[in-house]
Amino acid sequence: MKRFVKNYIKYRYFLRELIKKDIKLKYRNSVLGVLWTLLEPLLTMLVLVLVFSSLLGRKTENYAVFILSGRLIYSFYSGVTKQSLKSIRSNSGMIKKVYVPKYMYPLSSAFSNYIMFALSLLVLLCVALTQKIYPTVYAFQALYPLAVLFIIGLGSGMILSVMNVFFKDVEYLWNIFLMLLMYASAIFYQAESVINETNKYIFKLNPLYCIINSFRHAVFGTAMESWDVMYSGIFSISVLLIGFIVFIKNQDKFALHL
């Protein structure tokens, strides 16, 4: 444990460099630069609002804020897992030639995605204000789902990065799973409008839905539901623990399989 901490401190600066590289390269050579982080969710939201409320004639209150809050959380999760999944394989050149603690690669993906995600929350704030939804004391609750989101993102990313070293097609399977997850997380419809006794478990056992639901409660100024809080917390910490163990157990084999 002591060695672990010492090693982390030695390579702390490397972690920072990796995060910086991720963010810098994403927007280098683009005219709008970091503005894209803000524009992208805004435009997606506009499309969804247009399709669902104008064309399909759904009447949901505060639909724009509703969609955006779900969509931002989902896209963080899908972004961070997709990137961590590739993190070991795409850095294989370094891993085979220089020693660094290997968990730095998925960890840096998690951090850089989280920083972008935090920025895009500004868009949510602006949209909410224009819709006359003002933050209340309940807004502080948002810290909890946001923390849980980071934990589950990092944990899943670590597991996936290991699997992708040994099996290349995990990437395609994961993309399909992510699509399924999107539809099962009630991002552009209200769970209440489709929920019944037989399909209730789809939502209640889906940690991402629980996180999104808690976050929406915080945004709209109501108290979070205790099941969501407990379940998402326990699930995420378990995923992180499993991810960590799987990673540590397999990391010495990476150089042989890449």
Added chain:
Amino acid sequence: MSEYSIMAEKISMKYRLPAQKVDNLKEYVIRLLKRNLQYKEFLALDEVSFNACAGDRIGILGLNGAGKSTLSKIVAGVLKPSCGKIYRKGKIAPLIELGAGFEQQYTGRENIFLYGSMLGYKKEYIASKLDEIIDFSELGDFIDIPLKNYSSGMKARLGFSIATACEPDILILDEVLSVGDAKFRKKSEQKVKSMMKEDTTVLFVSHSLSQVEAICNKVMILDHGKCIFLGDVKEGIAKYEEIIA
């Protein structure tokens, strides 16, 4: 134990070469069901043991595929041996396949910080050595141009300059003294010599017997993963010449 800076005890390195490489889940499952998962094993290093005191300069000789690079990577910590133990003491500078972590879209200057951090340098340390590194690499104004526009010689020079910007206790050299043009090669040889102080331990992998003779005080010969000789330089070189003759 304390007087040694490197202690290797019966290091073996086994690579598992799948008879036909299985790297996706689909094929893995199919083969698992057919009970057709066969692996061939390949022993790259076979119970190699050696000790090096501070100040020892060991030349490692051997034909291609003898396990030289595997050994230097194990000492550098990149690979973990399948069995056996290795102890290392002090700061290690591995000069193996330089420039492996360069980012093509970054400028040379940005790459100095990225690559330096990967080697475990601190930010302040890199900043203090920045001018020296740029100077030594002879890149001049190219330092602020993205790496993708560099020639391979320029990249190699930059990699060498960054990796040698420290004062290591253990120096691992794996055929890096053939970087760049003749002029730079001469300069890099001098640089490496200046890094070898009295108490620096050196592992030197090379095919050049004259370089080994000039630098080392001990020679190890590897043959198909086995250490077949470890000892005096002159004796070792004579023996190696017998093998290649």
